[in-house]
Structure formats: structure tokens, C-alpha cells
Amino acid sequence: MKTILITGFEPFGSETINPSWEAIKPLQGNQIADVNIEIQQLSCIFDTSLEQFYAAIDNYQPEVVISVGLAGGRTNISIERVAININDARIADNAGKQPIDTPVIAGGPAAYFSSLPIKAIVNELKTAGIPAYVSQTAGTFVCNHVMYGLLHYLSHKYPTVRGGFIHVPYLPQQAAEHIKMPSMSLETMTIALKTAIEIAWKNKSDIVVTGGTTH
Numbered sequence: 001m002k003t004i005l006i007t008g009f010e011p012f013g014s015e016t017i018n019p020s021w022e023a024i025k026p027l028q029g030n031q032i033a034d035v036n037i038e039i040q041q042l043s044c045i046f047d048t049s050l051e052q053f054y055a056a057i058d059n060y061q062p063e064v065v066i067s068v069g070l071a072g073g074r075t076n077i078s079i080e081r082v083a084i085n086i087n088d089a090r091i092a093d094n095a096g097k098q099p100i101d102t103p104v105i106a107g108g109p110a111a112y113f114s115s116l117p118i119k120a121i122v123n124e125l126k127t128a129g130i131p132a133y134v135s136q137t138a139g140t141f142v143c144n145h146v147m148y149g150l151l152h153y154l155s156h157k158y159p160t161v162r163g164g165f166i167h168v169p170y171l172p173q174q175a176a177e178h179i180k181m182p183s184m185s186l187e188t189m190t191i192a193l194k195t196a197i198e199i200a201w202k203n204k205s206d207i208v209v210t211g212g213t214t215h
Contacts, residue, residue: 002035004197005062007053009069009142012044012094019171020068023189032198035063042067044142045095046087050149057153057161064162064200066116067150068193069143071167072174075182077125077192078135078167079118083147084111088140104148112151114164117203121196130192131184138165162204166196 008021021041030037040056042049057065071078085108087099118134125132138144147165154161168189169175175183 003060003062004032004035004037004064004066004201005040005056005060006037006193006197007040007042007056007065007067007146009042009044009049010094012142013091015070015174017171017174018044018070019168019174019186019189020070022171022186023168023193024068026190027194027197030194032201035201037197038062042146043094045093046089046097046099046142046145048095049142049146050153053146053150054153057158062161064116064197065150065154066163066193066197066200067146067165069146069165069167070170071139071143072170072178073181074167074169076131076133076169077184077189077196078133079116079121079196080114080135080138080147080165080167081118082111082113082136083138083144083151083165084140085109085148086140087145090141093142104145105152108148108152112148112155114147115151115154115162116164116200117206118164119206120203121199124195124199125192128191128195130188130195132192135167138167143167162200164200166193168192
């Protein structure tokens with residue numbers, strides 16, 4: 001059976017939970033058409049996360065790969081457009097490493113673009129009443145590190161496999177520990193991610209028709 005691989009992260013920093021992992025757990029073993037969803041948790045550690053990711057890709061041989069991470073402070077589901085070849089960590093990762101101005105992949109291109117239908121996903125989520133937008137930055141912490149590493153790996157080893165990254169906001173219980181931070185329910189996040197998976201599987205190109213306009 002064909003497979004879609006979805007990854008989330010372990011908690012990091014001062015957080016005791018990571019919604020990127022909690023939101024995808026209910027999707028394990030779900031099927032979309034004739035495609036099975038497999039999930040994998042990644043460490044919030046530079047380099048180690050990519051080693052885990054590559055092993056999971058090699059193991060599952062997926063058709064589509066979507067990584068999910070937390071972007072505390074964002075209000076919407078954020079579909080990332082681009083990952084850049086830089087690590088510039090504002091805090092240490094879970095192994096105490098804090099790389100500053102180092103490349104994700106030495107000698108790699110400056111950036112990779114998502115190969116998911118990012119605007120089609122946003123369009124479908126907004127139609128369903130779920131706040132979503134195309135983000136132009138995945139940051140410079142482990143999320144960007146993983147997105148860049150994923151797309152680099154796919155381009156070199158699995159060029160027909162499509163991949164990308166989605167950020168989710170805080171959960172309400174996390175936002176309650178911060179001042180004036182937005183949040184989203186776990187149920188809404190899970191619905192949003194399942195919808196994104198469905199659209200990513202159905203749409204190999206990113207042509208969205210709205211109001212008679214194609215873009």
C-alpha cells in the first residue's frame with residue numbers, strides 16, 4: 001500500500017507538550033483513498049532530527065512527506081513555502097546545542113521550496129473555516145533545519161516524492177502560560193492536518209481557482 005509520512009516534534013524549551021505531535025497521533029493508520037498514513041516523532045535536536053527523518057523515509061518509502069512543527073505566537077495554520085540553508089538558533093535545542101550562522105547542509109543551495117500544493121491547502125482550510133495562510137519563513141531553528149534537510153534529501157534520493165512543512169499554533173493550555181498568545185484547539189489542528197494531507201495527495205500541482213481567477 002502507498003504511504004504518506006507525517007512527522008511531529010517532541011516538546012522543547014520550557015514546553016511539556018508539542019501540538020505538532022499531539023495533533024498527528026490520531027492520524028496514525030488512517031487511510032485516504034488507497035494511501036496509508038504513518039507518523040513519526042522527531043527529536044528537537046539539530047542533525048539528530050534529520051537522521052531520524054531520513055531513516056523513517058527509507059523505512060516507509062512514502063509518496064508524500066509532511067513535517068509539522070510548533071510556531072508559538074502564530075494565529076493560523078501556516079503552510080511553509082521555503083526553507084533556507086541556515087541554522088541560527090535563538091535558544092538551545094534539546095541536546096544543548098545552539099548553532100549560530102551555520103549551514104544545514106554544507107555546500108547545499110541557499111533554499112528549497114516546498115513541493116506541496118501550498119495554496120490549494122490554504123484555500124481548502126479557509127473554505128472549511130480554519131485560519132490558514134502561506135508562510136514565507138520557517139524560521140532558523142530546528143523546524144527550518146528539518147524542512148531544508150527533508151527537501152534536500154528528497155531532491156537527491158527520492159526526486160519523485162513531494163514534501164513540505166506545516167506550522168501549528170499553541171494549544172490553549174500552552175497559551176494560558178504565556179501573555180496574550182493565540183491558540184488553536186487540538187481537534188481543529190488534527191482536522192486541518194488531515195485536510196492538508198488529503199489535498200496534498202489529490203493535487204500534484206498548485207493551481208487554485210477562486211472567483212474566476214487562476215493563480
